[in-house]
Amino acid sequence: MKTLIRWSLTLGILINPLTNLNFIQPAAVVALPQREIVEFLSGVPVYSLLDQQGLPIGRQLDDGSVITPVFMSRNEAQAFLRELKEINSQTADSYRIQILPLSRIYEIARDTSTNSSRLFLDYIPSAQELRTARELVTEKGQKYPGDVPLYLAKLESDQSYLTIKQEDQEVVPIFFEKATIDRWIETVSQTRPELGQDISINVISLSSLIANLENNDNALLRSLRFWPSQEMMKIIRSNSENQLQ
Structure with missing residues (x-):
């Protein structure tokens, strides 16, 4: 299945991530502090498609929120960019593949999200x-x-x-x-x-x-x-x- 097609099919996972929760279900307590989450994610290098302003590529949802792919493999990021070039070469040329710590793209999503509009991260596996x-x-x-x-x-x-x-x-x-x-x-x-x-x-x-x-x-x-x-x-x-x- 092509990356762009798979990207569109995984939207539900990002909108309701807890539906896939099978890891641990403790009684609700205070959440882990954001700074500790960021530190935990900082050691994971990922690939993102960024424009000249350093903003990740995104697809707008019906409610005004945006979803952006986060790639675990350069091959998957390259495949996505190739498919995008076939669909819209001008848009594709304005983005480049960039390695970032997962914590950075996580912070971008958190800092640019508001009550009325959110930036969702779609984690693309190999x-x-x-x-x-x-x-x-x-x-x-x-x-x-x-x-x-x-x-x-x-x-x-x-x-x-x-x-x-x-x-x-x-x-x-x-x-x-x-x-x-x-x-x-x-x-x-x-x-x-x-x-x-x-x-x-x-x-x-x-x-x-x-x-x-x-x-x-x-x-x-x-x-x-x-x-x-x-x-x-x-x-x-x-x-x-x-x-x-």
Whole structure:
């Protein structure tokens, strides 16, 4: 399915993101502070189509709100731009693909939204990961209707999430790639063979996770850490090398 077509079909997910929530449903409490959400998202590089003023491309909805695509893969962003060029080359020429931290595009959406008009972010996954997530969820007799899939490792016996130690803190890694979490689980199983058959993979969507962060505050949410995809890792390493030069 072409990116532009898929973009139009995912509008409902952004308008009502909580419908896909299958991650955690604690009792309502004070939401996670915005500054902590921004910090949490800052380590995730994404691709956006920006004009000369630095504003993202958008599509206006009937209620006056605007929706803009946020790409996890450069290939998906390039495919979108190529399709746009076929439809309207003049519009396409006024935009460029730009790498941004997810926190930046999240802040743009928050700062430009008002009570009467909102900027929604439509998270566009890589086609491969979307297929993989759907296959994994289908095997469990469920359906994955979400956007960018995220993977977490869970113990079936007590429904707890597997953690790693990071700076003397136990954190729950969230993976952007199925292949990466598979390798991690294999390493864990070699170290702790008694856990091997007890580990399962949960799939959640990025929009559902962000909706959780915006509406809840609890120990589990505060322990989450993103594990970058291979493409993201290359971007992070490249930026680190440039800063050292």
